[in-house]
Amino acid sequence: MNDSMLVQDQPAIDLEGLKARCLGNLNLVERVLAKFTAQLDTDLAALEQAVLEGDTDSAAQVAHRIKGMSANVEAHELFQSAMTVEQLAKKACVAELPEHLERMRQHGVLIAESIKRTPVAL
Numbered sequence: 001m002n003d004s005m006l007v008q009d010q011p012a013i014d015l016e017g018l019k020a021r022c023l024g025n026l027n028l029v030e031r032v033l034a035k036f037t038a039q040l041d042t043d044l045a046a047l048e049q050a051v052l053e054g055d056t057d058s059a060a061q062v063a064h065r066i067k068g069m070s071a072n073v074e075a076h077e078l079f080q081s082a083m084t085v086e087q088l089a090k091k092a093c094v095a096e097l098p099e100h101l102e103r104m105r106q107h108g109v110l111i112a113e114s115i116k117r118t119p120v121a122l
Contacts, residue, residue, distance in 0.1 A: 014074035060089035
């Protein structure tokens with residue numbers, strides 16, 4: 001995979017899956033997505049700090065939190081990346097973390113762009 005560009009196998013967010021998870025309540029979908037994107041920015045910054053400090057315990061905790069949030073909003077690619085980061089951090093594979101952190105950031109950008117482009121009502 002080219003680090004500068006992600007090739008997605010699936011949509012950034014499975015909006016239909018998220019709508020089903022929210023029982024079709026579009027207001028709830030919008031609130032969940034807004035909270036998710038705000039929290040993702042915070043968590044990615046915390047993850048970056050943990051990686052820079054070599055704090056694999058904190059990196060694993062933050063990656064685990066992102067993994068859970070990603071599952072909740074049906075962001076499958078981000079979920080996979082967060083799972084990889086969590087596993088690497090638990091194994092103290094510090095040298096591999098920056099590359100995967102960058103992938104997570106790219107997924108975050110794709111998710112934000114997808115949310116802006118796609119009306120929830122679709």
